[in-house]
Amino acid sequence: MTDTNDELSRRAARVMPRGSSRATLYVPPAAPYAVRGEGAVVTDADGHQVIDVNNNYTSLVHGHAHPGVTAAAGNAAACGSAFGLPTEAEVALAEQLDARFGRDLRWRFANSGSEAVMMALRAARAFTGRELVVRLAGAYHGTYDQVVAPEEPGVPRPAREATVLVPQDDEAALHEAVQVHGERVAAVLVDLMPNRAGLRPVSRAFAEAVRREADSVGALVVVDEIITYRLGLAGLQADYGLQADVTTLAKIIGGGFPVGAVGGRPEVMACFDPEQPRAIHWGGTFSANPVTMAAGSAALAAYGPDEIEALNRRGEALRARLAQAGLEVTGRGSLLRVFPDDPTGAWWELYRRGVLVSVNGLIALSTAMTDEQLDTVGVTILSVLG
Ligand SMILES: Cc1ncc(COP(=O)(O)O)c(C=O)c1O
Incomplete structure (x- = not known):
């Protein structure tokens, strides 16, 4: 049994400055704790599941546990x-x-x-x-x-x-x-x-x-x-x-x-x-x-020219969709960035609705994502930021 997110952040606050070991993961009041990752889905310590487009700050190009x-x-x-x-x-x-x-x-x-x-x-x-x-x-x-x-x-x-x-x-x-x-x-x-x-x-x-x-x-x-x-x-x-x-x-x-x-x-x-x-x-x-x-x-x-091109194309399609809806969205290929007015508030709202982005709005796709998951990411971002 793992402790809940709240219990883990209380324990962390006693042993790490502000309970955090990576500045890039700090989101006030405290980030949820990952327990498991499979493909494009991460489960946290409360059992909440999110589609991961943070991918450990772009590093997991095949998602989790490929x-x-x-x-x-x-x-x-x-x-x-x-x-x-x-x-x-x-x-x-x-x-x-x-x-x-x-x-x-x-x-x-x-x-x-x-x-x-x-x-x-x-x-x-x-x-x-x-x-x-x-x-x-x-x-x-x-x-x-x-x-x-x-x-x-x-x-x-x-x-x-x-x-x-x-x-x-x-x-x-x-x-x-x-x-x-x-x-x-x-x-x-x-x-x-x-x-x-x-x-x-x-x-x-x-x-x-x-x-x-x-x-x-x-x-x-x-x-x-x-x-x-x-x-x-x-x-x-x-x-x-x-x-x-x-x-x-x-x-x-x-x-x-x-x-x-x-x-x-x-x-x-x-x-x-x-x-x-x-x-x-x-x-x-x-x-x-x-x-x-x-x-x-x-x-x-597992990430040769065909996979690179396919992932970049999926990123371009998501970017075009967000831009057509009026969002400011930058990047190229499988890397995107959005710019919420309230980054912390937007991060939590996206997380609650099942999408994990980077705290600064950086998004990185993985080859593990299904079309349905990608569609959910687009719909969720538009409903929170649009
Ligand atoms: C462009 C760039 N250079 C260097 C680094 C540092 O890499 P690391 O976090 O593995 O030390 C990063 C990390 O995000 C980065 O984005």
């Missing part, structure tokens, strides 16, 4: 969940990613997207011998000091000062930031459709300017595809014709387990080569653990 992914993870765990040796599973996932990107890259795995971003920027700084990172204002890249919002408390000044912010799609501001700082710029870091900034794709002209400006001063282009990778076999960058020097991945590539990855040009990734005299010494006790790697491989194997 049989192939669960079997892969279970089999791997039964053979030992982590070793003081590498395993074939990490080689296989790196090969799979290489094939999906279709170019010669080198990979390193981590345990979260934040860690992947940290690793990518460390590589950019080591490769260029410079410190500054130019990035988009309002975009979220995880919890690493150099990429959190400038007003975030607890960040050392040097980390804050090593970042230059430019507004999305403002080519003049990008030009000025890169040219003023010139040979101090290690990287331009960009998410081509930053969720926190509104989930609007950057303009093609801006994406071209990122490459042009970075090249003009010998800086690297780091593309954060941690959310957007689900939109295409080689992420969203392929659609822009932009080849990142370093790409960060996470979320869907772990099949629902903690993961991060950095993929980059061989000469940049050589920074991690342990035989190099000035190698970046990066370990990670659970990095590339075989359970995550096997689950990730199974999830990606």
